[in-house]
Amino acid sequence: MKMSGGVEWSVHCLSLLASLPPDRTLSAKRLAEFHGIPAAYLTKHLQALVRDNILESIPGPRGGFRLSRATEQITLLDVVDAIDGKRPAFRCSEIRQRGPSALGSKCYRRPCGIAAAFANADAAWRGSLMNCTLSDLIAEIPEKVDPRQQKKSAAWLKKVLG
Amino acid sequence: MKMSGGVEWSVHCLSLLASLPPDRTLSAKRLAEFHGIPAAYLTKHLQALVRDNILESIPGPRGGFRLSRATEQITLLDVVDAIDGKRPAFRCSEIRQRGPSALGSKCYRRPCGIAAAFANADAAWRGSLMNCTLSDLIAEIPEKVDPRQQKKSAAWLKKVLG
DNA sequence: TATATCCTGGATATTTAATATCCTGGATAT
DNA sequence: ATATCCAGGATATTAAATATCCAGGATATA
Numbered sequence: 001m002k003m004s005g006g007v008e009w010s011v012h013c014l015s016l017l018a019s020l021p022p023d024r025t026l027s028a029k030r031l032a033e034f035h036g037i038p039a040a041y042l043t044k045h046l047q048a049l050v051r052d053n054i055l056e057s058i059p060g061p062r063g064g065f066r067l068s069r070a071t072e073q074i075t076l077l078d079v080v081d082a083i084d085g086k087r088p089a090f091r092c093s094e095i096r097q098r099g100p101s102a103l104g105s106k107c108y109r110r111p112c113g114i115a116a117a118f119a120n121a122d123a124a125w126r127g128s129l130m131n132c133t134l135s136d137l138i139a140e141i142p143e144k145v146d147p148r149q150q151k152k153s154a155a156w157l158k159k160v161l162g
Numbered sequence: 163m164k165m166s167g168g169v170e171w172s173v174h175c176l177s178l179l180a181s182l183p184p185d186r187t188l189s190a191k192r193l194a195e196f197h198g199i200p201a202a203y204l205t206k207h208l209q210a211l212v213r214d215n216i217l218e219s220i221p222g223p224r225g226g227f228r229l230s231r232a233t234e235q236i237t238l239l240d241v242v243d244a245i246d247g248k249r250p251a252f253r254c255s256e257i258r259q260r261g262p263s264a265l266g267s268k269c270y271r272r273p274c275g276i277a278a279a280f281a282n283a284d285a286a287w288r289g290s291l292m293n294c295t296l297s298d299l300i301a302e303i304p305e306k307v308d309p310r311q312q313k314k315s316a317a318w319l320k321k322v323l324g
Numbered sequence: 325t326a327t328a329t330c331c332t333g334g335a336t337a338t339t340t341a342a343t344a345t346c347c348t349g350g351a352t353a354t
Numbered sequence: 355a356t357a358t359c360c361a362g363g364a365t366a367t368t369a370a371a372t373a374t375c376c377a378g379g380a381t382a383t384a
Contacts, residue, residue, distance in 0.1 A: 001163060001164065001165045001166070001246050001247075001251050002163065002249075002251060002253065002342090002370090003163045003251040003252050003253075003280075004163070004342070004343090005253075005255060005342085005343080006342095006343090007252065008252070008254065008255060008257060008276065009257065011276050012257055012258070012276065015276075027358085027359065027360085028359080028360075029359085033261065033262070034261050034262065034263070035257050035260060035261050036257065036260030036261035036264070037257060037260070038343090038344065038345085040344065040345050040346075041343065041344050041345075043360080043361090044343095044344085044362095046360090047360080047361065047362080050360090050361090057359085057360055057361085058351095058352090058359080058360080059350075059351040059352060059358090059359055059360050059361085060351055060352030060353055060357095060358065060359060060360085061352065061353045061354070061356095061357065061358040061359070062352085062353060062354090062358080062359090063351085063352075063353085063358075063359050063360070064359075064360085065360090076279055076280070076283070084163050085163075087164075089163050089164060089165040089251070090165050090169065090170070091164065091165075091167075092170065093167060093170060095170060095171065095174055095197050095198065095199060096174070096307075096311070098197060098198030098199070099195065099196050099197050099198035100195070100196065100314070100318050101196070101311055101314035101315040101317075101318050102198070102311070102314075103308060103310055103311050103314075107308050107310070107311070108308075110306065112306065112307075113299050113302045113303070113306050114170065114173050114174065114177075114299060117238055117291075117294045117298075117299065118165075118238070118291075120290050120294070121238070121287050121288075121290035121291045121294075122287070123290075124286040124287055124289065124290040125283050125284070125286055125287035125290075126283075127286065128282050128283035128285075128286040128287075129279075129280075129283045132279045132282070132283075136279075137275050137276060137279065140275045141275070144272070144274065144275050145258075145274075146265060146269050146270075148265055148269070149258070149263055149264070149265050149269070152262070152263035152264075152265075153263040155263075156262050156263050164341085164371090166371070166372090167371085167372080168371090168372090189329085189330065189331085190330080190331080191330085200372090200373065200374085202373065202374050202375075203372065203373050203374075205331080205332090206372095206373085208331090209331080209332070209333080212331090212332090219330085219331055219332085220330080220331080220380095220381090221329085221330055221331045221332085221379075221380040221381060222328095222329065222330060222331085222380055222381030222382055222383095223327095223328065223329040223330070223381065223382045223383070224329080224330090224381085224382060224383090225329070225330050225331070225380085225381075225382085226330075226331085227331090
């Protein structure tokens with residue numbers, strides 16, 4: 001079971017975009033350059049974030065992407081849902097309806113206990129992700145990120161923003 | 163992000179095996195027949211369960227599989243770990259170490275905040291799965307499974323156990 | 325002891341999903 | 355007018371999940 005790598009890319013991009021001055025943007029090319037990842041593929045993920053109203057995009061020269069909501073209003077769950085989809089990891093294939101002791105399909109209105117247990121685990125996971133906002137992640141940068149890297153990032157931003 | 167379908171098959175098989183008289187077994191073929199799933203592939207999953215000491219296997223005629231622990235000692239997490247592997251869904255690719263503002267690799271001893279947040283969610287998920295035992299699932303069969311299906315299952319078992 | 329049953333593990337094929345690139349068209353700032 | 359940038363479709367590549375088959379070893383039974 002593996003989550004799309006695009007989720008990691010997306011959160012890092014959102015974090016960088018959150019440090020932009022108001023109304024400034026970064027292009028997909030710049031975002032890819034900053035993170036050392038392929039621009040063409042990153043673009044696909046950014047489009048997914050736009051579709052889910054996490055980012056907004058500006059076409060044309062000096063265009064690019066910026067956050068479409070406050071950092072407090074963007075959770076990790078929002079990102080996961082946008083990039084990885086909303087379908088749960090456990091997908092019940094209703095094997096109880098197969099085999100020699102199965103009944104007609106009308107007899108299975110409620111989910112089976114096994115599917116319910118996995119749905120609980122999924123809810124716990126989503127709950128945890130829902131409780132972590134982009135704002136939370138940014139707040140811990142000063143204590144968690146090496147000051148030298150913070151400085152280099154700021155310098156890079158200053159350079160590309162002209 | 164999708165969990166292996168083998169997890170669902172496995173839990174259903176464990177549930178059926180739990181209803182066996184002591185020291186009786188079911189072969190992979192019978193388990194597959196009961197659930198209407200391919201025997202050859204199910205075998206691979208059963209082998210994984212044996213490797214993790216959830217099942218034990220008996221070779222030879224009248225051989226097959228049986229639980230190797232009490233139902234109270236088998237959790238959904240045990241099954242997921244055996245079938246789907248122990249690696250978390252979110253795999254940090256350390257993109258912070260790439261790009262123009264990265265430092266040398268010695269400067270990244272602690273996990274980044276993003277990876278930590280996903281690790282929390284993973285822990286919540288695992289915690290939920292760990293709290294659900296095979297015993298719990300079996301306990302709710304009387305209320306959750308249609309009595310007619312329970313009857314058919316019992317009849318099938320009686321037949322194949324001779 | 326011959327035989328039939330059953331698990332084990334390796335080899336391999338098939339299918340599906342993730343990853344990745346490219347290109348055309350439309351928007352827009354300069 | 356031109357250069358930059360996003361949107362979305364088409365397509366290629368890679369990796370993983372799904373699935374089958376077979377040879378080898380164990381064992382109950384006749």
